[in-house]
Amino acid sequence: MVAFDLPKWSPDLTALESAKRGEKWAQRALESEAQIVARAMNGTRNNTLNNAAVKLGHKVAAGYLDPSEVEAALLQAAQANGLASESGADAALATIRSGLAKGMEEPQHPEDRPDYRRAPSLIVPQPERTSRFYSAADLDGRAVPARKWLVEGLVPQKNVTLFSGDGGTGKSLAALQMAVSTATGRAWLNIPVPKGRALFLSAEDDDDELHIRLDAIRRQMRLEWSDLGGLTLRSLAGEDALLAVETKIALMQTALFDEIEARAKDDQPSLIVLDTLADLFPANENDRAAVRQFIGILRGLALRQKCAVLLLGHPSLTGLSSGSGTSGSTAWNNSVRSRLYLERIVQDGYEPDPDKRVLSTKKANYGRIGGEMTLTWTEGVFLRDAEPQGLDALAAGAKGERVFLSLLREVTMQGRRVNAAGGLNYAPKVFADHPEAEGCTKKALRSAMEKLLASGKVKVVHGGSPSRPVTWLEAAE
Structure with missing residues (x-):
């Protein structure tokens, strides 16, 4: 294929395009961070508020957001999660302004990301494909391979599983427990998990919060810190966590994605946890083509590294009200091979026990759907309830x-x-x-x-x- 140069835009058009893209990017970030703060769990709310303010401070410093609109949006979110009423609006505002000030030390533009400059100005040849045609008759005499699972019936290997739940339900905690189980070979919610290595990346929780949660998990499972050598952590809180960027042709993986894959090549993990979709996905969640491309990028990672990829996400309002746990385009559900949903037990607006959760299987291409288990939050971890026998x-x-x-x-x-x-x-x-x-x-x-x-x-x-x-x-x- 012969490559050729695309037409060059004038400097004025290029500047306008950059400004418009930056504004849309910043507004999307503002809406996402406000939602995350509004849904934050008790005990994490102030941390979450500060992280959100730091992230948005980068955009304020670059001129894409006004500090007053950020303060108003985050304060409203802090009121929604109860932090402002418990600690006082002044204290919440002080946290917001402190985070903004820190974030404003480093202006951030969409084009500042290293991966942005990799957007193609040329039409490049397609990568060489490794797949081939073959006759089904050639399978005669070959042993039928066993389907491989990280968590039997729930999380398949070499595939992407979408694990969704409303903010504050505890999906990040449950996923961290799964990562610890993988690294130690201990059961996850009473389900056996083969021992391997795990890579856990969080764009929501900072290092202190991960430390606090891991300590609770470690104590409940009676583990020493030295037992967790197979678990690799990275907090992306306050940083740009996009794993792909939009170009005029298609989504392209970022430098951060390349870092993750390079680490996966070194660690050879059985599980990679990515928390959360709102921070990692660059496009509109209703954009079917972009959704399928993004899941395709993650599926490629799972196949190349022969591991399970667990992607955490939030449901839409419709997904919450219906109990389906879906969000945005139906392509999210259609593109993954397994989908789990964690939710509170609420009847007619009444929640009889705030510590109870239901984990259900919404999609399982390789197993049965409709399965449910009841969990109870106890001393910082989720424990599975005894079930009728x-x-x-x-x-x-x-x-x-x-x-x-x-x-x-x-x-x-x-x-x-x-x-x-x-x-x-x-x-x-x-x-x-x-x-x-x-x-x-x-x-x-x-x-x-x-x-x-x-x-x-x-x-x-x-x-x-x-x-x-x-x-x-x-x-x-």
Whole structure:
């Protein structure tokens, strides 16, 4: 392929393009950091607020943000998470201004990133492919390879798993526990994990916070610090943590991504944890093409290094309300091979136990979906709750399926429609509020729905017009 120069822009157009890109980049950062602060867990809120202010201070110093708009947005977020009311608005504002001052010592522009300059000005040849065509008959006589897992049924090796949860639910803590289990060969939430090495990168928590959390995990697992030699940490808090940049052609991996892969080549980890998507992904989360390219970049890392990549993310408001845990484009769910979701147990706006969580399998290309486990936050770590066994477990599942089918038939006879996608007519939510729910919760009914769909006893019906398609549930005949 012959490379040729792209047309050069005038200096004025180049400057305008740079300014507009910087403003969009900074506004996206402001919205993301405000959300992270608003969702921060108790005990981490002041730290999170300071980190956010430092990151945004870089953009203020470069002229992309006004300090007053940053102060207002972060103060509002601190009020949303309760920090301002507990410590006082003045104390929260002091933290914000201190972080801003530190960040403003180093102005930051999009083009300042080393990887930015690698955006191609030429059309370059495609990399040489290693894949090849072959006949399926050639497999005759070869041993069938065993599918490899980091966590059986949940986290496959050589693939990307998306682990989502609302801010403050504790997904970072649960992921750090998984990394410790990998590095020590100890079970994670009572599930065996083969011993290997782990690489944990956090764009949210600073080194002190990682130290605090690791100490709690270490003490609960009765480990010495010397037992954690197989765990490599890096805090990117307050730094630009993008793993890719947008160009006119495609997403391109950054210098930071190259650093991570170089370290992975040295460490040979079984697990790489990337926390969190909002800091690492450079484009709009609704941009399907960019999402697929980004997951493709991470999948390439997983394949080359023969490890599991665990990407942490936040759900959208729709994903929260429906319980699906999705965010932005459906390409996030479609592109990964496994998706886990951690959520609080809330019924009709009431949370009976703030320390309880439910970890559910939302997608598993190589295993079963719909599985759930209940966790309890205890002394800084998550512990798995004992689950019903034998006949008790079968009875609970059978009851949920029976109630779901009964209520589905009832609402269908009434001419009403419920769906499996979410929103006001989300079947588990509608049925949990029904007088005949027999005490079944939305969680239990959601699990029942997944089992009934898998068994074919309930089906998804498609209708509506091409411009406004709709789906609803019906009991199979």
